[in-house]
Amino acid sequence: MDYKKVTEDLVKWTENYAKKVGAKGFVFGLSGGIDSAVVAAIAKRVFPEDSLGLIMPCDSIDKDREDALKVAKAIDLETKTVDLTSTFYELMKASFTSENKMARSNIKPRLRMTTLYYYAQDLGYLVLGPSNASEWYLGYSTKYGDSGADLMPIANILKTDIFEIAKELGLPEFVINKKPSAGLWVGQTDEDEMGFTYEVLDSYIRGEKIPEKEVKEKIDRMHRNSAHKRSMAPSFKF
Secondary structure (H helix, E strand, C coil): CCHHHHHHHHHHHHHHHHHHHCCCCEEEECCCCHHHHHHHHHHHHHCCCCEEEEECCCCCCHHHHHHHHHHHHHHCCEEEECCCHHHHHHHHHHCCCCCCHHHHHCHHHHHHHHHHHHHHHHHCCEEECCCCHHHHHHCCCCCCCCCCCCECCCCCCCHHHHHHHHHHCCCCHHHHHCCCCCCCCCCCCHHHHHCCCHHHHHHHHCCCCCCCHHHHHHHHHHHHHCHHHHCCCCCCCC
16 A cells, blocks of 8 residues: 555545535544544644644543643644543532443543534534544444544544554654553553454455454454444434
């Protein structure tokens, strides 16, 4: 793959879409991970002065915030920090504290989505989503959370290709080498949670054979069970 050309085409496509809908700029979450860093770098090329990265800690890992600030400094990106920790706990207090770890954790990206749209509507910006093709295939995102966006520039790009595009965009090595994680809790990584690597997943999505039958079955099951995340909610038709 010619990653230089793909990167140029990706930036141009994003720019054309923004012009078509009359967007004044872009706003997006800046998590300290590679996907949000790539989205941020694309945004900066389209809107050098009107791209805003929101750092939204929510009972989060301090290192992720530090990494997000390093990315912002590297690409000269404007950021604002909105700490959602107290909001998260107020919601727990006002409702109940679930014993379901994922039910609790998924509130965090949904609060972030709400925050992004608050800024976007005020500024006349579009919300950019960070989902890549590998995560999209598995449904490895929070419905109406990080998957809630106006534009998803990298949703057709596999995770293993994202690393190469990050290099083309000149992103710092630390974010390229960082283990992918949703940052839902300390020590959580995408690959540990999925039970297989992105290399294996991307090979399977490309149509290549993978040796482990159990892994194939798990990927198929995750893809099938997450179909609802890739489509609008069904509605009755007369």
